[in-house]
Amino acid sequence: MNLYGKGDFVSQATKDQCVAAAMQIMLNVVGPTNDRSKAAQAKLAKLARRLSDARDNGTEPLGWARGLEAQGAGAYEVVVEPTMGKAVRRAVAAIRETGRPVGLLVWRGAHSWVLHGFEASADPALTDDYDITGLWVSDPWYPRISSIWGPSRKPDQRITVKQLREDYLRWKRPTGRYPGMDGGYVLVLPVGAG
Numbered sequence: 001m002n003l004y005g006k007g008d009f010v011s012q013a014t015k016d017q018c019v020a021a022a023m024q025i026m027l028n029v030v031g032p033t034n035d036r037s038k039a040a041q042a043k044l045a046k047l048a049r050r051l052s053d054a055r056d057n058g059t060e061p062l063g064w065a066r067g068l069e070a071q072g073a074g075a076y077e078v079v080v081e082p083t084m085g086k087a088v089r090r091a092v093a094a095i096r097e098t099g100r101p102v103g104l105l106v107w108r109g110a111h112s113w114v115l116h117g118f119e120a121s122a123d124p125a126l127t128d129d130y131d132i133t134g135l136w137v138s139d140p141w142y143p144r145i146s147s148i149w150g151p152s153r154k155p156d157q158r159i160t161v162k163q164l165r166e167d168y169l170r171w172k173r174p175t176g177r178y179p180g181m182d183g184g185y186v187l188v189l190p191v192g193a194g
Contacts, residue, residue, distance in 0.1 A: 079186070
């Protein structure tokens with residue numbers, strides 16, 4: 001199951017707009033139209049900052065979830081799981097249940113990716129007994145190269161769970177403590193019916 005469609009991808013316009021670009025990708029995925037404009041991305045960044053509880057006027061996960069809801073993408077919540085395995089399984093189940101993409105806080109919480117598809121050995125809607133054999137992600141940092149993390153993933157790139165482990169690491173922000181998120185795997189998860 002891959003929700004991605006032609007024209008859904010947007011690269012972040014500035015180095016600080018990864019959440020806004022991820023929101024824009026997610027809104028494009030849920031449709032019905034695509035907006036890849038820098039103006040729309042700037043408005044999403046402002047919205048996410050306004051709806052966030054960040055101390056430094058940033059666009060934190062809560063602003064991301066609330067912003068998607070405000071833009072009509074359906075209900076989203078910030079979820080923290082203790083292990084990557086639990087986080088990925090929860091994300092895959094949410095995609096299958098809602099038909100909407102998931103936000104991933106990668107690079108220890110410093111960056112945002114969109115998880116919009118998966119491949120599994122069985123249907124997560126019918127059983128809990130399945131293996132995840134592939135994931136489809138889009139990294140709004142593309143086509144840039146990070147001096148720390150290396151080349152960004154291409155839009156709609158299929159990766160394995162093992163490959164995801166290179167980037168999806170426990171939340172640990174050097175800028176301050178985040179009760180409830182520190183040490184966990186953070187997701188912006190769709191909830192409710194698709």
